[in-house]
Amino acid sequence: MNKLAIFLVLFAIIISGCNQQQAEISVLPERVEGSEEFVENGGPGITEATYTDEQGKAWNIASNKVSVPIQEDCEEPDVALEQDVPLLLPQENLVATTVAVTTYQNQLFVATTEKPDVRFKTEVFIPKNPPKIRLEKSTDQDVLCCNDQLTFRIKYINEGGDDAYNIKITDLVPSNVEYLEDSVGTEPFIGDIYIDRDFEDRAKKITWLIEGPVPPGGEGEVHFTVTCKRKRPKLTCVVCLDPETIVVGDEAFVVCNILNQGDGVATGAKLILSLPPEFEYVENPAQRELEFDLGDIGPQETATKQFKVKMISDGKLEEIISTVVIDNGEGCQCALPPTASLTIQKTGPYQLTNSKPMEHTIVVRNTSSTVSATECILVDTLPQGIKFEEASNNGQYDATSNTVTWNLGTLAPGTAETRTVTVIPLRSGNFTDNAQVSCAEGITVKDDATTIVKGHAAMHISKYDSDDPVAVGETTTYTIEVRNEGFEDATGIILENEIPELTEFVSASAEDPYNKQEIPYNIEGQKVIFNKLPLLSSGDKVIFNVTVRVSTKGQLLNRTSLRYDQFDRTLIVEEPTSTYE
Template structure:
């Protein structure tokens, strides 16, 4: 609004109000200045006048209530008796739909009026003048001021007043506040092989709508989405005040540890928010150790046990991780050369394996189980075992047992012909048989040693002749119930009882000596 126009209207309003309210004052003063009428004869007493009221109205600044701002109404009695109290009422009304400010009523009473009280009390009084500061007058609202007093003597009571105000044009603009909230939730702890559920909730906490709302979550190193991505994004579109949307995805962990990262939400209105959550990824770690009996010693032999005799092997499982191992199972692959006599903790043969169901193994816990075995065949055997658990990498171990067979060797030597004449030859048939208790003979060496009255001749199987000794090549292993057969010729050099000595040696035992007598004449 133009400031000069506003001031002009205010001045016009104040002047008009003052003029109207003081009009009665002027008329009364003029009436008082006329000459008094001549005395008249005394009439009969006149009854007291009936009380009546009159109201003066004025609309400002145009005089038309339909186009004005303030309506002032003053209600007074038409007549009063001297010394009797009466009341004057001012009513000031705002005719507009706008706030009117600085509304003030100024009133002045003549000398013939004695004021007693007013409602409300005036804000200021001075030399017969009273001022009421009404202040702001809301649209279509009114204020009343009541003044009570009495006339001092017969005559007239003159009261004048004025109203000033400032019309104000007000327009309300609704102010909205954009605000957004993001909440991110993850479980406090998960096992590594389980997916990590992530939930993102975005909510419009302001009073304005938000558009182009977008949520992003950049995963930390070591976490990926199920699609193998290191970042996920969601479009929430438009959110009305108070509206929320929820998004969820699952992440996988490549390692154990604590992971923390903030998610972020943005909008076209420039408001944004972030939210952070943490998850600790744990994992069971299984280790497996094998324990066998101390080796026995016999001569130059070291072994676990003889064939057929029982011995005990134990395995200890430990969970060195930071998560429980659920459904923990220990498997020992039973060797064909070994038989199970018994097992602790419910171990049983299932599909060629001795199996123990160990259940749940807490972090730091361990479990020891044992099996009693017996060997059916001599040899060095590897005992391989494996432990598994939910979300745990298998633990592997192996240990060896040596089953000692009972070696029994049959050495047979036959000469044909016998006797022979000096200068003639005989053939020696040599047989070496492994007839022992489940033990392969190893590093078998056969030698034939001729006496002075005999000379060695041709020998089978690539035997080597050195002087009076014939040696056959070493046989690495002679299985159970198997036989080595050799032949060698011998020539009689002189008459007499000539004895051939055959020596058979193996890794398992000292040499066995067999003697065959040949008579020469």
């Protein structure tokens, strides 16, 4: 025991010496969250997973949150590391391990280097626990450097006692980075991968579907990579004259609007102009070259500079040469005044059931910052198979062309007009609504929206007899009307009519509502069985007639049964008839 104690003391001294010999390691300065931009991913509602057990019971979970700072310029830390110090023990301290036996009351504790001899084994039943998936989210880097890449890894582990099936993991791509195409994957379990994209084709959400089974203790990983582009300024410049038209001798303002459309700050911006001989600078008529400091221009900010000129001879505005230069990137040349730029967006419900009102919204926007669009007309072409209900802002409905028209007039720069139209579908199917706006400047833009209307076939039977009561020896005709009152086509329609006792069959008839041909029938005992009608669309009807002659006085009961593919039961309707002599 004394030798063992000496060994432990010596080991502690050696380890303590290693710690004292290590040099200090320099690291990057600590970052204060909130003082810089972060890329965040994970947490409830962002990274989620669902799965099922062997009986199909569903479970759902969410992952941890991952936050990584974004850094414009990344420098590698200058790290000085000591070589590993080996642990050397004197040979005399290596003593053989002995068996130690200690007795505490009725318990015996034994420490030995040999495995105990197992002589008895007890069978124990341990019930299986349900599968329990845990998610762990991580990244392969602590900092995302601009123009570099970062991989998100989502590890899933089955910590339960049973297999997990149909694991579905969804994750949102952070908004301030871009998904790197073809970087998504799953391993070692094979799964299907789906990527949802926005209208600019940017990846927004990734879904992994892993069929499984993933056994207890099994684990896998899904991953995708993002990149962060360095923020850069992007300048555009427009020069115009205020007023737009002047004559020789008039003065006017030259207005230059410099817009930074990039995501980085433009520093040290300067506007440099060269006046044509037809114009002179009012403040200094002899000065032909002008230079103005604009300072810094932030992302999506506009710097405006105006100065007064005088027209001294015939000339044109486009002959004014102007350029913008900046310290941290390429400048731009000032362009002529732009034309109006329109966008149109049509939205509506994606799916409806039966005849619920369907409202579509149309937004027309003039995205130009300087120019108006005039005499704008908006026309919405409605799909077939609907009923017009109403339109906002006095929209005029034309039943012949099935269109709604609005006169929008002038759209000022940066303004938008919103209109709505409400219709009611008359059947099931896909309904596409088309909108178009045209303005006097020759601008035409279009957009459409599609709504899926679902429903069910619902057959209604009504029946009546032509004569009631009816005399013995006379005839009466049973007329059966079958109407599809549902929102889905009915198929495979078979109608059987059982003529009453005390009567004899005379005739029967029915017409296909689409090809206008007679529907054949067969007589089997007391039943008149019409051939199958292939189709009856929503809202349409077909009429069957069966004529019988009364042979004996009594109470008559005519029974009709109807079957079709979309309903697994038989519809039955009865019609009583009285007779007399």
